[in-house]
Amino acid sequence: MTTIASNLQAVRDAIASAAVGADRHAGDINLLAVSKTFAPDALREAYQAGQTCFAESYVQEALDKIAALQDIPIEWHYIGPIQSNKTRAIAENFAWVHSVDRLKIAERLSEQRPAHLPPLQVCLQVNISMEASKSGAVPHEVDALAHAIAKLPNLKLRGLMAVPAPSDEIAAQRLPFAKLRELRDELNRQGLQLDTLSMGMSHDFAAAIAEGATIVRIGTAIFGDRAYHGNLV
Ligand SMILES: *Cc1c(COP(=O)(O)O)cnc(C)c1O
Numbered sequence: 308m309t310t311i312a313s314n315l316q317a318v319r320d321a322i323a324s325a326a327v328g329a330d331r332h333a334g335d336i337n338l339l340a341v342s343k344t345f346a347p348d349a350l351r352e353a354y355q356a357g358q359t360c361f362a363e364s365y366v367q368e369a370l371d372k373i374a375a376l377q378d379i380p381i382e383w384h385y386i387g388p389i390q391s392n393k394t395r396a397i398a399e400n401f402a403w404v405h406s407v408d409r410l411k412i413a414e415r416l417s418e419q420r421p422a423h424l425p426p427l428q429v430c431l432q433v434n435i436s437m438e439a440s441k442s443g444a445v446p447h448e449v450d451a452l453a454h455a456i457a458k459l460p461n462l463k464l465r466g467l468m469a470v471p472a473p474s475d476e477i478a479a480q481r482l483p484f485a486k487l488r489e490l491r492d493e494l495n496r497q498g499l500q501l502d503t504l505s506m507g508m509s510h511d512f513a514a515a516i517a518e519g520a521t522i523v524r525i526g527t528a529i530f531g532d533r534a535y536h537g538n539l540v
Contacts, residue, residue: 311349312356314529315340322523325516336516339384339505341526343368344533349376353529354379362386362405362524373400386468386524388442395419402405403428405468405505405524408444413456420461430468430505431456433490435483438472446490453494453501466503466521468493473510480514488519 308316318338326333342350343364350361350372359380363369364387373383384403389412397404398419405412407429420427431453434443444452449467457464467490471483484506491501507515507523515523526533 308353309356310531311529314470314531315353315356315358318525318528322512322516325513329517331516333519337522339386339522340529341386341508341524342372342530343387343526344539347372347532349530351379354381355452358529360384362522362526364388366396367381370400391415391419398427399424400524401427403430405430405522406432406442407456408434408442410421410452413459413462417459417461419487426461426463428465429456429462430466430503433465433466433487435469436472436485441470441472443469446486449490450494450497453499454497457499464499464501466501466505467494468505468511470508471506471511472498477511477514477517480511481518484515484518484520 322338323333323337326336328425339360339362340358340428342363360382362384383401384405385397385401386405389397389406394412394415398416399421404416404427418429419428428506431449432443433449434441437445453464467487469483469487474480486502487506491504494501503521504519505522505524507520509525509528512525
């Protein structure tokens with residue numbers, strides 16, 4: 308087995324045991340492999356080990372990989388910061404976007420989504436730990452923003468995403484994930500139908516699963532440490 312294949316197996320096993328610990332079905336938790344900074348061969352290796360959903364954080368890097376991996380049916384997710392001048396490339400090339408955090412960007416993605424593709428699946432990113440440097444809508448904006456995004460014709464709002472401030476303690480890790488889940492539940496009480504909580508990375512996915520994550524976004528634990536990339540998020 309290659310390193311990536313055995314790392315993937317270890318991550319799947321850890322997801323399954325976190326699910327059991329939380330009294331949840333492992334099948335309700337989707338593993339998104341975060342492949343930013345890694346070359347197409349690494350993704351190919353993961354694909355051969357059964358991984359089909361991959362996430363990227365930099366548009367140009369992603370477009371190069373999408374072109375290099377045309378021959379395999381990958382589902383591409385965008386999880387990075389979104390500049391206005393990149394919305395067309397994102398709308399044309401991805402199945403999911405997890406990092407929508409303002410209405411103007413959502414409107415552009417909807418306008419630019421090609422008619423022959425299914426609606427773009429989106430999550431609203433929330434700055435759940437209220438860090439000044441982090442992207443994401445602040446929690447008190449979430450209600451208005453979610454209802455506005457849900458009305459856009461070529462987007463399908465699936466849920467919320469967050470990248471909380473890191474912590475080493477599972478109890479502390481769980482708090483922001485619980486807050487995100489509560490925001491999602493409140494939106495559903497208001498009539499939205501959001502089935503997705505995109506939360507949990509290599510160091511905190513067990514806590515996220517305990518609080519209801521339906522998508523965990525994992526890079527390092529699958530592909531290894533990333534070389535510095537200038538503006539890693
Ligand atoms: C890089 C990244 C991840 C993956 O982080 P790891 O710690 O490598 O698992 C998850 N989510 C987002 C938004 C990222 O930018």
